[in-house]
Amino acid sequence: MKVRLEIRLNPDILDPQGDAINNALQQMNFKSVSSVRQGKLIELDVKASNQEEAHNLVKKMAEELLVNPIMETYTISME
Amino acid sequence: MFGSLFLKSGIIIFPGSNCDNELQNALESVGSSVIRIWHKEVNLPKNIDIIFLPGGFSYGDYLRPGAIAAKSPILNSIISFGKAGGYIVGICNGFQVLLESDLLTGALLRNKNQKFICKDEKIIIGACDSIFTKNFTSGEVVNFPIAHNDGSYFCTDKSLKSLIDNDQIPFSYKENPNGSKASIAGICSLNKRILGLMPHPERVVFKENGGTDGFKFFNSIIENF
Numbered sequence: 001m002k003v004r005l006e007i008r009l010n011p012d013i014l015d016p017q018g019d020a021i022n023n024a025l026q027q028m029n030f031k032s033v034s035s036v037r038q039g040k041l042i043e044l045d046v047k048a049s050n051q052e053e054a055h056n057l058v059k060k061m062a063e064e065l066l067v068n069p070i071m072e073t074y075t076i077s078m079e
Numbered sequence: 080m081f082g083s084l085f086l087k088s089g090i091i092i093f094p095g096s097n098c099d100n101e102l103q104n105a106l107e108s109v110g111s112s113v114i115r116i117w118h119k120e121v122n123l124p125k126n127i128d129i130i131f132l133p134g135g136f137s138y139g140d141y142l143r144p145g146a147i148a149a150k151s152p153i154l155n156s157i158i159s160f161g162k163a164g165g166y167i168v169g170i171c172n173g174f175q176v177l178l179e180s181d182l183l184t185g186a187l188l189r190n191k192n193q194k195f196i197c198k199d200e201k202i203i204i205g206a207c208d209s210i211f212t213k214n215f216t217s218g219e220v221v222n223f224p225i226a227h228n229d230g231s232y233f234c235t236d237k238s239l240k241s242l243i244d245n246d247q248i249p250f251s252y253k254e255n256p257n258g259s260k261a262s263i264a265g266i267c268s269l270n271k272r273i274l275g276l277m278p279h280p281e282r283v284v285f286k287e288n289g290g291t292d293g294f295k296f297f298n299s300i301i302e303n304f
Contacts, residue, residue: 013233014258016193065150068143070186071233
């Protein structure tokens with residue numbers, strides 16, 4: 001089962017990469033952009049008998065390794 | 080220096096560690112014996128006095144710096160060692176490993192200016208009753224180099240208050256180079272036995288390398304252990 005784990009920096013954390021991207025976009029005249037935040041996407045192929053089981057497995061992985069709750073939040077989705 | 084004759088330091092080597100040799104030279108220069116320990120070992124050698132996690136780029140900084148090293152087999156023993164009151168020092172990437180394994184509080188984020196910073200930095204010694212700072216005076220300014228991409232210290236306001244109230248900030252930057260909260264360069268545990276710091280004292284141990292403030296740091300550990 002394909003599971004997508006999207007990881008975002010907490011809103012109160014400075015995102016210098018997002019800011020650098022935003023600066024570049026402004027220079028390219030994309031003036032409609034007001035802010036950019038960069039996160040990451042981890043796609044996992046998980047063996048599970050149903051979606052709930054896959055979800056719970058990836059949640060456990062997120063809590064134990066893939067996400068650092070001090071600076072990140074996450075969402076899990078499935079195809 | 081009497082204790083030093085018997086002090087046994089362990090240096091943990093991860094794939095991608097690259098400050099381990101300098102650290103070993105520094106420790107031997109103050110009279111400690113050194114045991115190098117591969118991260119796949121499960122148990123620490125017997126009678127080890129203090130564990131060092133060296134700088135470098137364990138696992139290429141994949142996922143988050145220090146995150147994968149924090150799940151190495153040896154870490155379970157190190158966490159037990161720390162929880163039982165053992166002395167642990169993490170320098171640079173080692174500091175990131177200590178935070179990722181919850182032995183210390185907070186996280187290290189990408190430098191505010193998005194650049195890898197490699198330069199000498201003025202470090203202020205904080206009020207902290209630890210073996211790491213005993214040979215310094217509070218407010219003293221020393222010169223330790225920094226070399227990192229992800230050194231911007233972050234923690235919650237509540238954690239920061241607790242770090243300040245309990246004198247757990249032995250090292251701060253004079254001129255905050257990376258956007259660290261409260262200019263923090265290094266923190267220690269509540270019992271003052273686990274230390275994490277971004278600057279590299281092991282790079283300024285010998286006069287030929289540009290300074291000896293690092294010698295004072297390692298000597299402080301040895302003399303006050």
